[in-house]
Amino acid sequence: MSVGLRIFFWSFLIGVSIMCGAVFDEISYRLVRPLVAWRAALVASVLMTLIFAPFVYLWSRAMAVLGGTLDPQMPSIALNVLVPTLTVYSVIHVVRPHLRAPEAAAAAPEEEPLPRLFDRLEVSQATVYRLSANDHLTDVATDRGLEQIRMRFADAVGEMAPMPGCHVHRSHWVPLDAVDAVQRRGGKLMVKLVNGDELPVSRTYRPRLEEARPDLF
DSSP: HHHHHHHHHHHHHHHHHHHHHHHHHHHHHHHOOSSSSSHHHHHHHIIIIIIIIHHHHHHHHHHHHTTTOOOOOOOHHHHHHHHHHHHHIIIIIIIIIHHHHHHHHHHHHOOOOOOOGGGGGSSTTOOOEEEEEEEEEEEETTTTHHHESSSSHHHHTTTTTTEEEEEEETTTEEGGEEEEEEEEEEEEEEEEEESSOOEETTTTHHHHHHOOOGGGG
């Protein structure tokens, strides 16, 4: 077989093998799903051998007619297709996911733990809008309503870490993202929360709120 004919033979064969490989890989994925990786590799390899190996045989025979010296044998062609494709698909479906899993785990951001106070609420996944002192109790306003917890206000605020928030008054603490606006009512500065509650802002705690939420002023 001449050099030019050999280049044409292998170039065409490689191009067809790439297209068939992609098609059979997609078919195997849809047939067995990615939950059983080794089965996907096996199905794709069998499809490649059953369909692509006969094509290689016929293509080799055609090249022989055009002047090539190929004398293809179907069993050897099938084996030469099965072994490489099984190796490639095994790497794609079985080996590569295990190699990439540690990288994905390392890249995944760590979720911040919920504040300890949430364990005291009836619904631990509730959205907290404010904490307010109420004698020996602490009122907790959430999207599920108002709850009262039997603990000191200062202790309740301490258990809201690491949620960002600040005091607006000695009796009121709010998460920063719960503050919707700052308003004046009768000469007094008030914060309006996203749930509609309004709380007074004392002179002592106003600088802390201005520093934490300068967009409100």
